[in-house]
Amino acid sequence: MERKRRSATGEQSRRAILNAALDCFSRLGWAATTIEDIRKVSGASVGSVYHHFGAKEGIAVALYIDCLRLHQESLRGRLERKHDAEAFVRTIVTHHIAWSREHPEAARYLLRMRREEAVAAAEQEIQSATGDFIREGFSRLKTYAQSGELLPLPPSVYLPLMLGPAQELLSAWANGHVELKAGIEKVLADAAWRCLRPETAPSRKVP
Amino acid sequence: MERKRRSATGEQSRRAILNAALDCFSRLGWAATTIEDIRKVSGASVGSVYHHFGAKEGIAVALYIDCLRLHQESLRGRLERKHDAEAFVRTIVTHHIAWSREHPEAARYLLRMRREEAVAAAEQEIQSATGDFIREGFSRLKTYAQSGELLPLPPSVYLPLMLGPAQELLSAWANGHVELKAGIEKVLADAAWRCLRPETAPSRKVP
DNA sequence: TCTGGCTCTAGAATCAGATTCTAGTCATGG
DNA sequence: CCATGACTAGAATCTGATTCTAGAGCCAGA
Known part of the structure; x- marks a missing residue:
């Protein structure tokens, strides 16, 4: 299912987003954390987040x-x-x-x-x-x-x-x-x- | 805590909203049901919903x-x-x-x-x-x-x-x-x- | 080397829907 | 009859998720 990831940097930013998400969800709760929060903590852009996970729920599921x-x-x-x-x-x-x-x-x-x-x-x-x-x-x-x-x-x-x-x-x-x-x-x-x-x-x- | 309710109609509409909410939450899920859904099913107005429950979460908790x-x-x-x-x-x-x-x-x-x-x-x-x-x-x-x-x-x-x-x-x-x-x-x-x-x-x- | 195509990043624009606000209506107690 | 507070309406606002457009970096094949 998973297609091969070309760049290691893509994978890195994916991980950064997941880590940021766990941090934010733990601290603020799932409903209360915004994409903006995750963006700030992970350093990624909105586009990047959506590229990797498709939607806020996608982050939750992947995590x-x-x-x-x-x-x-x-x-x-x-x-x-x-x-x-x-x-x-x-x-x-x-x-x-x-x-x-x-x-x-x-x-x-x-x-x-x-x-x-x-x-x-x-x-x-x-x-x-x-x-x-x-x-x-x-x-x-x-x-x-x-x-x-x-x-x-x-x-x-x-x-x-x-x-x-x-x-x-x-x-x-x-x-x-x-x-x-x-x-x-x-x-x-x-x-x-x-x-x-x-x-x-x-x-x-x-x- | 509960102050006395003056009108029975107020209580009625409160109940109607709770019933509608249980219906909608069961059918669509909590996150996916909108105030508009509840409003339609219960026949109440947005103002009325907020008067009774203060927020969407308030409905969930009361229910x-x-x-x-x-x-x-x-x-x-x-x-x-x-x-x-x-x-x-x-x-x-x-x-x-x-x-x-x-x-x-x-x-x-x-x-x-x-x-x-x-x-x-x-x-x-x-x-x-x-x-x-x-x-x-x-x-x-x-x-x-x-x-x-x-x-x-x-x-x-x-x-x-x-x-x-x-x-x-x-x-x-x-x-x-x-x-x-x-x-x-x-x-x-x-x-x-x-x-x-x-x-x-x-x-x-x-x- | 050049080009097409793909992954990935950016961030502005859009959109949905929760919440707030203003304006009443109605019943009751005085 | 008036003042008050519960209650209803629905328009206006605001927040934040999602979509869109653009562009950078990289690889494969010509």
Whole structure:
């Protein structure tokens, strides 16, 4: 899809605009930042902004995908090593929170924009940019479920059960209502596993 | 705070505007509906809209509070009768989903606007309009936790654990990704209780 | 080397739509 | 009956997103 970019300078200014955008959106909010703001911070011209992104929403979407990629890149590495269901679930939950703590601006942006119309409208594009990874993870969940390593449940609830609480806690954090105390990721990982582990197994593993 | 409204007609037109707004927002999205759209559907004039709500965001916030009240009104009744922790948790989760199914437009609106800046900015106002109810519920959770009817956990995670999965599933539903199958509320209520019940107690109560 | 075509940058001009303003109308309390 | 404040109207203004026109820099092929 992406055609080859001829000049490196074009790519540079694209990045400058994205960086400026994250800065402005974090500081002022998406609706309140104007193209003029981004122009000033990035040093680009209006024409340049529109050349690269087409519209204000285009910036939001590109930035969203950019942050999502960072997030996934960092998760991918950790997941490849994990093989049993418990480790899989715990790793995903833990990583989600730890990553957010390490990249607060990007995380806040992702959390805030997730349901924003500007971004929701471009679902198609976002999926095609990141969908494989999620699809893959999802099918892994189903495999675990079928082999009895996870509680059998309607497929649509696995993701909500695994990440819903983390998402909710992180939202509260993103809006400044709570802090992310050290160790909170373990609390949520425990909870997620309590939710998803097969009924018969007690808390300790049976040797 | 609310000063007495002199005329019933004023109140009527206020309602007409809110109804029109819910209709337009659902149909076109919040950002895409213009004051002109709302004016046409409601039959009010621009001046009238601004007299009642001050700004476009004012409409969004008033509507948000309106829907939240509906939701809470309906929950309040059911909660008053419940006394043990398990029933409390299950009722809240179940109600959340059942109510959304019964009031899809209002539910979608609440889900979509929850993190929208327009609404987030007015947190203050929203809290003062609905805060008692939530505060009360929250303190009830803490009481249960202290008396050992719930797993002891950091206070900030109770709400996420209880409602996070439901919220996440409902978001997927609001965006048309999944359906709300009959009985799904039981699945989530079970899961919430699995997460929150004290470790030692098995599913059945020990008499 | 020259030319066409493409990416990219500039910034002025346009346009849509939110908000403000002025001028009333109407009901009520005094 | 008058003054007042809630309320309605709709024209005028203003802000900021988007579009448009022009031009610079660069590469490929003639």
